[in-house]
Amino acid sequence: DTEVTQTPKHLVMGMTNKKSLKCEQHMGHRAMYWYKQKAKKPPELMFVYSYEKLSINESVPSRFSPECPNSSLLNLHLHALQPEDSALYLCASSQARAGEQFFGPGTRLTVL
């Protein structure tokens, strides 16, 4: 299995909702990442987990809460989001913190 999967593919939520994005990989990678990508812009790094521990938080608002339950799974919990949070959320993984990252297809999030 050489891919990163993300669910759901699309998500529409209101500003008072609580939802979660899920990412999974079975490549034995020990680093996992969350990125936010606006249309026609490059991905912006949000969080990095290394060996299931949060190692980088790029000053992301607390309405985004990451979780790494085990080495294969990465979640992003969403609460009280704003319309400007609407974007494509990409998950990626890599062998370790160094090296090439493999991206999932993303979750297209719309906040109403």
Place this chain on the structure above:
Amino acid sequence: GEDVEQSLFLSVREGDSSVINCTYTDSSSTYLYWYKQEPGAGLQLLTYIFSNMDMKQDQRLTVLLNKKDKHLSLRIADTQTGDSAIYFCAESMDAGKSTFGDGTTLTVKP
């Protein structure tokens, strides 16, 4: 801080070669990457090069690195309509943090 720059648009005819250029500022970059993103999809890693290499070839793709000028290029031979996409250059020094360019939109005309 780190900065990665790319030209925003490139248009070529099918069958021609495409060359996408990228410049970066961080001389400590260890890895340099090229990603492809098709509409509505995630990023696909096309190829990468270590900073101690000058060139890497992989089928239709050739990556050239001029470390002195901090210039990276991606050449796609025999460009096809399926190559139409946004191509991102990225550099990484610190493990886990990659800096991306703004992306080059490649349009291939039949």
